[in-house]
Amino acid sequence: MSFSLLRAPLRRAAATGARSIPRAQFRSSYRHYSTPPPEAKSNNNLLIGLGAVAGIGGLSFYYYSSTRDAELKSGLQAAKVKANFVPTKEDYQKVYNKIAELLDEAGEYDDGSYGPLILRLAWHSSGTYDKETKTGGSNYATMRFQPESLHGANNGLNLARDLMEKVKSEFPWISYGDLWTLGGVAAIQEMQGPKVPWRAGRIDGVATDATPDGRLPDATQGADHLRNIFGRMGFNDQEIVALSGAHALGRCHTDRSGFVGPWTFSPTTLTNEYYKLLFNETTDYVLVQDKSFKKYAKAYAQDSELFFRDFASVVSRLFELGVPTQQWVTPEPWIMKSLEEQHEEKK
Ligand code: HEM
Known part of the structure; x- marks a missing residue:
């Protein structure tokens, strides 16, 4: 079985102390381009x-x-929501803070943070965008509805949506699209990543706003597939490679994608380690096989500041896909404060 994008994740490497990267197990019945609903x-x-x-x-x-x-x-x-309530940046910061606290309540779950899962929710709700038809994207948060909630690519994200409900019940005025993408921003920033500029303004849609299955990438396919999928969203090679660096975070789950294990040794801290490992191990992964992808992967492996800068700007754009400009509540994006920063300010 050959893998394309997914480099062999580290199977509980921290627990076993193993430095070698075992091949991920893969169940061929799972996660193809357009997937059947899970049981x-x-x-x-x-x-x-x-x-x-x-x-x-x-x-x-x-x-x-x-x-x-x-x-x-x-x-x-x-x-x-009270009539005439117009939330300010401070109100959104309160939502951010609530999400940030929630990420840490993971306890025994995975590597002790819900951050990677919440980031994946934000990405999958945005990555359905099609620039030609202007459908999909983060605007309507249609993953709340079937059948999108049951698309194979979204396996496991019910847990993320349930977690975000806890925040929504405290701040009912926020739209789901704003809540989920703000969750993605909080996850990145709280896991030591760069500041991701973010704007409010998404609105809740209905089930008929949802897009068909098959718009998200399939880990078993090659460079052409990635270019097709991300090109449809409006991203180029450099941006595809920068976005893939998100896999420094989190892990694969047998019952979700059929793969197993994390990609890096620090799955709850954002670093450029994902790229470094691509070059340190003998692999057949698409990011080092394809000449153009490889060029960017090398640059990010060598320069973590460059990776952070490009990652922040491309993720910010990803989270805004599908939102008409007239919906934004402010022309300029906001930079939300991390919990740590707020803590420092109080000292
Ligand atoms: C380039 C194409 C991509 C492919 C083929 C892909 C595929 C996958 C797969 C198969 C998993 C494992 C899911 C599981 O078993 O739980 C995963 C996890 C993850 N992906 Fe991606 N992904 C891609 C791009 C992205 C992007 C653009 C982001 C964010 C900007 C992202 C963020 C994540 C995160 C944070 C996880 C870990 C989730 C967790 O720990 O529960 N991925 N991805």
Whole structure:
């Protein structure tokens, strides 16, 4: 089995003390370009089962009612917002702070932070954008609805969405798109990454705003696939390579992508280690195979400041995909403060 983008993640390297990078295990039934929905779990499973027994009508009723539930819930939350409430940058900073605190409540989960998972939610909600049709992107937060929530690429992100609900219930005035992308910003900044300029203004959409499956990248395909997928969003080679540096963070999960393990030895701290490891190990990964990608990967491996600068600017753009300019509440993006910075200021 050959891997393209995914370099072999480190399987619990810290725990075993191993420095070698074992090949990730891969289940070929998972994560192809356009993926079937995963098996539904718990009560969803039951309801889908009931729908199936009742025939197509029953199933579509289930689909309709669960989608309407999500739409109604977001309407009810919006109704709780006091009339004439116009949030300021300080209000968004409070949301940031709440998210930042939540990231640390991960306990035994993975490597002790929800940061990578929350970043992945922000990216998958933005990366559906198509510059030709101007559909998808972070504006409407359509991953709240089926079938997008069940797209194979989004496996595991239900956990991230549930976590963000805790924040939403405290700050019902914020749109889901703003909440999720602010989550991505908080995750990067709190995991020692660069400041990511961010603007508020996304609005909540409805299920019919969702885009079809297959818009996110597939880790088993090569350079052409990456250029097609990211080119559709409006990104060039350098930007593809810079964005991929996010894989310094987090890990793969067998039950989500079929791969297993982290890419680096510090999966909760953003560094340029991902690129360095690409060159230190013998690999067949697309970022070092493709001449153009390799040039940028080398530059980022050698210069972590360059990586931080390019990463911050491309992620900021990623999170704004699909949002019409007239929706922004301020013309200039904001720089949100990290918890550490606020702590220092109080001293
Ligand atoms: C270049 C194409 C990309 C491919 C093929 C890809 C693929 C994957 C896969 C297969 C996983 C493992 C999921 C799991 O099993 O839990 C993953 C995780 C992750 N990806 Fe990507 N990804 C790409 C780009 C990006 C971008 C652009 C970002 C953010 C800017 C990103 C951020 C992450 C993070 C933070 C994780 C770890 C999540 C966790 O620990 O739960 N990825 N990615």
